[in-house]
Amino acid sequence: MTPHPIHDLDDDVHQRVRLGILASLSGLAKADVRHLKTTLGVTDGNLGRHLQALEEAGLVAQSKTTGNGRPRTWVKITAKGRRALRDEIRALQRLLGEVGALSDQPDTARELSLDT
Amino acid sequence: MDPIAAELALAETAATKRRVDGLVRTAMAVPLRLLALAWIVLCPVALLVGRNHLGPAVGIALLAVTALAWMQYRRVARERGVRARLWPWLGVAAIALCGGAATSRNGTDHGVAWLNIAGPFVVNALALLALAGFVHSRAIAIAAVTMLAISFIVAGTLSGNVAVAVQFAAYAAVLMVASARIGR
Numbered sequence: 608m609t610p611h612p613i614h615d616l617d618d619d620v621h622q623r624v625r626l627g628i629l630a631s632l633s634g635l636a637k638a639d640v641r642h643l644k645t646t647l648g649v650t651d652g653n654l655g656r657h658l659q660a661l662e663e664a665g666l667v668a669q670s671k672t673t674g675n676g677r678p679r680t681w682v683k684i685t686a687k688g689r690r691a692l693r694d695e696i697r698a699l700q701r702l703l704g705e706v707g708a709l710s711d712q713p714d715t716a717r718e719l720s721l722d723t
Numbered sequence: 724m725d726p727i728a729a730e731l732a733l734a735e736t737a738a739t740k741r742r743v744d745g746l747v748r749t750a751m752a753v754p755l756r757l758l759a760l761a762w763i764v765l766c767p768v769a770l771l772v773g774r775n776h777l778g779p780a781v782g783i784a785l786l787a788v789t790a791l792a793w794m795q796y797r798r799v800a801r802e803r804g805v806r807a808r809l810w811p812w813l814g815v816a817a818i819a820l821c822g823g824a825a826t827s828r829n830g831t832d833h834g835v836a837w838l839n840i841a842g843p844f845v846v847n848a849l850a851l852l853a854l855a856g857f858v859h860s861r862a863i864a865i866a867a868v869t870m871l872a873i874s875f876i877v878a879g880t881l882s883g884n885v886a887v888a889v890q891f892a893a894y895a896a897v898l899m900v901a902s903a904r905i906g907r
Contacts, residue, residue, distance in 0.1 A: 630736045633743060635805060636796075
């Protein structure tokens, strides 16, 4: 018997903000925390907690710089993070495919089938 | 898991990726615009030094484009907190330089004039076509196909250094239009 696709969802990734963080970083070399905060519309504390969880799972890496006397925290996605994002999207697509919901959203399915 | 929640998560991820893809395309306009300017500069150089001695000039031009793009990416990162990846451009530059030199040399060695004249340009256009696929840009893809058509027409109608200079000018014009479209 084939296991239900829900078992393919990664607990480290499967959360709205975490998925947003990984998707935001997927095409970039790096982004600073303020950019992520604005893009995702979350508070510092909320973002910090999710970034810490993603970093502990090895999905993102953080670094700090001081340019113009202003400290900045940069975040970049790791190779493991890219794979995790791709796998999560596939798992969600499979899950929706099983209930036939994805057929209503062909554009979303096509966009996410591209490299992540 | 609730299918509606899964569908919402996918839709949100798609929307976020769309925004990021837009940022990546806008960033890619920087080296492409600089490359177009380099080709304009190389146009008279081709007439002056000859098509078989362009290697060093093309190398210096690509190096200058890379350095300027890198500086621009750093500036944007400082100001906006987003740093684009330079390696897709580095791939295009490496293919353009190595592939261009190899096809030109092959054309000369085997006495195939069209390969010597249009070969390096075709390699450039193919590298840009690959880049278009990578950054999901229709504007770059259209530009690359237009460039291929230009090379086939030029190779069939012109010869010598003039053919190379005309291709530099035409490619620069096409790339300028494409980079203006993606840089908006």
